[in-house]
Amino acid sequence: MTYSRVAIHFNERLCVWVMPKPLRIVIAKPGLDGHDRGAKVVARCLRDAGHEVIYTGLRRTPEQIVRTVMDEDADLLGLSSLSGAHGHLFPRTCQLLAEADLTHVVVFGGGIIPEEDRQSLFDAGMRAIFGPGTTSEEINSFVDEVSSRLQQEESIGSGEENDWRWGA
Amino acid sequence: MELDEAIEGSRLALSRALTLVENGLSFSTEEDGMVIGVTGAPGVGKSCLVDRIATSLAKDGIKVAILAVDPSSPVSGGALLGDRIRMQSADVDDLIYMRSLATRGESGAVPSVIGNMTNLLKECGWKHIIVETVGSGQAEFKIAAVADTILLVEAPGRGDSIQAEKAGIIELVDLIAVNKSDLPQAEAAASDIEQALSAGSKDIPVMLVSAQTGDGVSELVQKILETEGQSMTRPKWREKLNSEWMRQLNSHPDLESMLDGLEEGSLNLDEAINNLRR
Ligand SMILES: Nc1nc2c(ncn2[C@@H]2O[C@H](COP(=O)(O)OP(=O)(O)OP(=O)(O)O)[C@@H](O)[C@H]2O)c(=O)[nH]1
Ligand SMILES: [Mg+2]
Numbered sequence: 148m149t150y151s152r153v154a155i156h157f158n159e160r161l162c163v164w165v166m167p168k169p170l171r172i173v174i175a176k177p178g179l180d181g182h183d184r185g186a187k188v189v190a191r192c193l194r195d196a197g198h199e200v201i202y203t204g205l206r207r208t209p210e211q212i213v214r215t216v217m218d219e220d221a222d223l224l225g226l227s228s229l230s231g232a233h234g235h236l237f238p239r240t241c242q243l244l245a246e247a248d249l250t251h252v253v254v255f256g257g258g259i260i261p262e263e264d265r266q267s268l269f270d271a272g273m274r275a276i277f278g279p280g281t282t283s284e285e286i287n288s289f290v291d292e293v294s295s296r297l298q299q300e301e302s303i304g305s306g307e308e309n310d311w312r313w314g315a
Numbered sequence: 316m317e318l319d320e321a322i323e324g325s326r327l328a329l330s331r332a333l334t335l336v337e338n339g340l341s342f343s344t345e346e347d348g349m350v351i352g353v354t355g356a357p358g359v360g361k362s363c364l365v366d367r368i369a370t371s372l373a374k375d376g377i378k379v380a381i382l383a384v385d386p387s388s389p390v391s392g393g394a395l396l397g398d399r400i401r402m403q404s405a406d407v408d409d410l411i412y413m414r415s416l417a418t419r420g421e422s423g424a425v426p427s428v429i430g431n432m433t434n435l436l437k438e439c440g441w442k443h444i445i446v447e448t449v450g451s452g453q454a455e456f457k458i459a460a461v462a463d464t465i466l467l468v469e470a471p472g473r474g475d476s477i478q479a480e481k482a483g484i485i486e487l488v489d490l491i492a493v494n495k496s497d498l499p500q501a502e503a504a505a506s507d508i509e510q511a512l513s514a515g516s517k518d519i520p521v522m523l524v525s526a527q528t529g530d531g532v533s534e535l536v537q538k539i540l541e542t543e544g545q546s547m548t549r550p551k552w553r554e555k556l557n558s559e560w561m562r563q564l565n566s567h568p569d570l571e572s573m574l575d576g577l578e579e580g581s582l583n584l585d586e587a588i589n590n591l592r593r
Contacts, residue, residue, distance in 0.1 A: 197393040199415075
């Protein structure tokens, strides 16, 4: 790892060291279903790719998820739902993120999500939807692409205007 | 910018400022506060208990910030931060702020940035801060560099752990909670620990609690609060001094050139140290 030492003084007591920062990714389970095997597999796969993954545990409300994303200063949020309630819970989470000034957070989803439901989730600001059987390679490629777009300061958060989505 | 807004009370700005600090920004403060270190072997119930302690403080109107540390993978550098699973009130109460941290390749159980993070939290009005460490052996010492009060969590069914592995940390510990008091062996475990401690010079309270049922939690919280201003003992100052010394050494602007000199043979260790001290 290389550290570039950039010392910036402000408020007379601060000094910045710029160094590479791992992505922080919240993996959350909204809704009432009690199955989190998929969510845990994704969490581990992202950890193994070098990211810091915060897993919320089961049955969190969109409000709780947004609170977690805020406290953890996450760059990405992955939502997993198997209960069929994604149509309501995913857009609601995106909406609450925007209300909390977290428009920059990149949101993706996974679970059992029928093809015909996907467009409205993309319209709500989600950047990728992964179905059952998605490989870790694919999820990692998505996050790599997000990472390089973020480095180029592209606005791809769920509350930001951008047509880009994964697999389009 | 972020910092001013954070000090004015914006939670979002606080989160961003904490990220800056986590990534290396140093921050000091004149504000008082109380940093409670919670340590103990994996699985003894630290996260569940921290959740209970935080909830209990919040119920009395006290703001609590939690910093929960988990290890980074030495292979990938990534980390799976799972303490929230056991902290079910961490995302519901405005009086509780919760942040997960990875050790990021540092060998200690507590990353060195934690001191700066607790300083920032204090500056932003979060005076009670709980740090949950990675539960593992020697590295636990590092908690003393940032914590004012150290709570060691034990649980039944861990045999003679207290004598063997805790010999070193025990002189830094202010309180011991024997968790899982809902289990039948808990009382025996507590008296084993008391017995083991009776040989030592320090009088450490041993308390039975159950993070599952909530039994004993309010008594524990009371005891923790009573240590405020009482807990800075000589061994803790030693750890703090040690770690501040190391920090200053490692951030010394001439460190690299001294290492160059040592490597080339143009300096010996004494000379290098003398140069760094100047
Ligand atoms: N019976 C009983 N089980 C408990 C109690 N507190 C925690 N547990 C269980 O102990 C296990 C570990 O709890 P955690 O809070 O994750 O323990 P931890 O010390 O934070 O673990 P690490 O962060 O992995 O080191 C969980 O399965 C809890 O449900 C308790 O008071 N009684
Ligand atoms: Mg824990």
